[in-house]
Amino acid sequence: MRIFKTCSIIVACLLPASLPAFAQQGHMGGHMAGQMQGQITVTGEGVVEGMPDMAILSLGVTTQGDTAAEAMAANTAALATVLERLKASGIDERDLQTSNLSLNPNWSNYDSSSGQKITGYTASNLLSVRVRALPALGGVIDAAIADGANALNGLTFALSEPRPALDAARKAAVVDARAKAELLAAAAGVGLGPILSITESGGAPVPGPMFRAEAMMSDAVPVEAGTLSTKAVVTIVYQITQ
Numbered sequence: 039m040r041i042f043k044t045c046s047i048i049v050a051c052l053l054p055a056s057l058p059a060f061a062q063q064g065h066m067g068g069h070m071a072g073q074m075q076g077q078i079t080v081t082g083e084g085v086v087e088g089m090p091d092m093a094i095l096s097l098g099v100t101t102q103g104d105t106a107a108e109a110m111a112a113n114t115a116a117l118a119t120v121l122e123r124l125k126a127s128g129i130d131e132r133d134l135q136t137s138n139l140s141l142n143p144n145w146s147n148y149d150s151s152s153g154q155k156i157t158g159y160t161a162s163n164l165l166s167v168r169v170r171a172l173p174a175l176g177g178v179i180d181a182a183i184a185d186g187a188n189a190l191n192g193l194t195f196a197l198s199e200p201r202p203a204l205d206a207a208r209k210a211a212v213v214d215a216r217a218k219a220e221l222l223a224a225a226a227g228v229g230l231g232p233i234l235s236i237t238e239s240g241g242a243p244v245p246g247p248m249f250r251a252e253a254m255m256s257d258a259v260p261v262e263a264g265t266l267s268t269k270a271v272v273t274i275v276y277q278i279t280q
Contacts, residue, residue, distance in 0.1 A: 076278035077234065078222055082215025084207040086268045090195035093175050095167040097182050098189030106141055106159045113161035116186035123185040124167060127178050133168035164191065170198065197266060207270035208238070215274045223278065231277030239271045 103109035
């Protein structure tokens, strides 16, 4: 009898402690069921068209010399002339940036008797120019090329303040995503619940046309800025309700 009394006491002590465990399991099961509710994932795009108010020129200054020093000296002089003319055209110093300075030997054709020889040196420098007054862009290009810039490596248009256009594109992307989610939910016969997550992927101005086809060098180079399409993409996950 003593043994049976001891066992009954143990069972009585363990039973109350086991009840919270079962209750906790039931709570976790309900939580996991909530997590496993259906979801709808959609991607929305928003595009805003606008007129650019700034152009970015990439100019090249390339010079040659019999020696490395001569090539560099000629390049320095030519670049100084270009910079001086651009500043006189109204370009601010903060909108001028040099980069990619290089100096390379010029090799003669291979000769089996003597091999290759250095016949001179070529020095190159790139100059990035931001033009904020677009009506003056053609004259700026002419001035740079006339005074020593012998390569035009690229011309792109941009927005000096891209944030307002990008924010507008983001809003349009969210509206587009919502419309897609509502369409899918209605087609599936379910309800659209709260937003679970929003992710943005990319978004930047896309340049429009640059030069007109009839551009000629006899006068100031005619350019057309076209339009910029600022695009934003968002991915939104909605919860499905029954």
